[in-house]
Amino acid sequence: MSKYTEDDLKIELETKEYEYGFYTDIESDTFPNGLSEDIVRALSLKKEEPQWMTDWRLEAYRAWVQMTEPEWANVHYVKPDFQAISYYSAPLKKAKYESLDEVDPELLETFKKLGISIDEQKMLSGVAVDIVMDSVSVATTFKKTLAEKGIIFCSISEAIKEHPELVQKYLGSVVPQRDNFYAALNAAVFSDGSFCYIPKGVRCPMELSTYFRINQAGTGQFERTLVVADEGSYVSYLEGCTAPSRDENQLHAAVVELIALDDAEIKYSTVQNWFPGNKEGKGGVYNFVTKRGICEKNAKISWTQVETGSAVTWKYPSCILKGDNSVGEFYSIAVTNNFQQADTGTKMIHLGKNTRSTIISKGISAGKSQNSYRGLVQIGSRADNARNFSQCDSLLMGNNCGAHTFPYIESKNTSAKIEHEATTSKIGEDQVFYCNQRGIPTEKAIALIVNGFSKEVLNKLPMEFAVEAQKLLEISLEGSVG
């Protein structure tokens, strides 16, 4: 330490101060409300993170302080008070699942309503489930099988400790700390999440899955997911979310980074069902998510999402098609009901030659909800023969909801081929009557019509997920027709 400046001293003092000042607090399971450098440090210490990680978080925090919350999205909500949120909450130690019997019955009930149980999923589909409950990973299964292939699938906290070289190399490489307001916030205070690494040439033998759940009122969730597929590897990753009803808004600002190296393929599927607020539009989760993947040469990334929950959604899973011949896909179903608002879509950034992207977006609006598709297709000057096909379909139910489409196309290469198709339709009384006449009650008829409308996307989901997604669509639209 040749140059020990006054600043260094100050930082050290702050750290020390916090060590004492916060010591008792960090022993508790929930941090006091509010966000500051001290909180960031406390969080990092609590999680026993190495210094580089603490520094990385602080860098993000300092960037975040300078940033303002974005307002361009077609959503209206009361901005969260970031000082009224507690940034760390761990479940009690005994909550760690030794067996399924110990799983929260409320969670199991939700699964039951969806017609699945974790047990069934494990047994039937060989899904390795890593349940993130209240910010801390509490269960990991199938780890052994995966380890035999050299696959790493663990919580991001564990990865920071056990595989620092990988985390340090890739964390923030696709979504930098200062990427946007919520990504910066996430980088500063992410509590946990998942990490996945598939070694060269390995085909992951099972679908990797994580169930997220927001459990404790007033606890913001800041998940961080990092998936690295090394050259020539393949992985299918499933992310599913359920949450019980809450009176107050809960903030969720996750970051997902995907890295597909040469010839690798990542399939990332999401079913999101967070509490959307009640029929009067009260409560519900704010979901401000940054998801982005980068494709190297001949690599492929597919995002498939079924979004039925959250009061406000702001989410654009994107692909940077950096390598030549790389492929990006986005398949989305976004359902909004009652007072839900969704502004979702994708960005396909074509940088390499012969890059291809496909966007299929299905928006379903009911009640008094607003559903917006926002997509960017950008073709760089070097991206010769880039191709994009976009299709955005909206289905309206009733007369009080809205569907909006905001496609942006920027091309700097004349050899690019870009196609965009959009349709808007309404569920007709005649369709419903036709189904009724065949003995199908109205709720079921709506579900059938909606499933038909969403089929192209549902087909992209792994089997067991597709079944769950179909049921979710039904549950989300319950009571949407009078």
Added chain:
Amino acid sequence: MLSIKNLHARVEDKDILRGINLEVKAGEVHAIMGPNGSGKSTLSSVIAGNENYEVTDGNIYLEGEDISEFAPEERAHKGVFLSFQYPVEIPGVSVTNFMRTAINESRKANGLEEMPANEMLKLIREKSELLEIDRKFLSRSLNEGFSGGEKKRNEIFQMAMLEPKLAILDETDSGLDIDALRIVANGVNKLRSENNAVIVITHYQRLLDYIVPDFVHVLYNGKIVKSGGKELAYELEEKGYDWIRSEN
């Protein structure tokens, strides 16, 4: 089977049915004919329970039970089937999936278990052979991109699958060429039995050459103004609807 008493119905304040009386027994085929705007399609919609029509008076009984207040799906569960004049499209929903849903919903309503997949497949095979339907057709989206003939044949296929007690064929002959008409009519004839009844609603006598009715009723201005045997259809064909108009 079906008993309609003094049925009055209207749509948007316009009276369309003005006192219909009709008795249909099991094993019978009744034809209802009449000029455009006489209320033929309204009658079929009202029997099926379409809520766009308001029943202002009268009752509909199915096997002695008053179904006038029943929801359309409840009527379907009790065995009422309507072959639509204009079948609707449901994109992304295959004919097979639609039928599976419909059959299982009816079974559920009648306290039965879902039909096992192998039984369902057997039923589909049997009925599609009966109606000379290429099974590839059944994996297509319901009515989407179907020709007029395909749509009508699909309606009859659904009728075959659901095995209703009372089938109402609303202008099933419209938009059909003679070959398609023959196939559809043959299908209906194969499905006739002592235990079910058919009401054929048609503008022309043509269909009745293939589906021979036991009774013919003439609907005019929301009322049945003439009833008779199958010869009434020929008389009507010969004299034209002006004959009815001049008498009423």
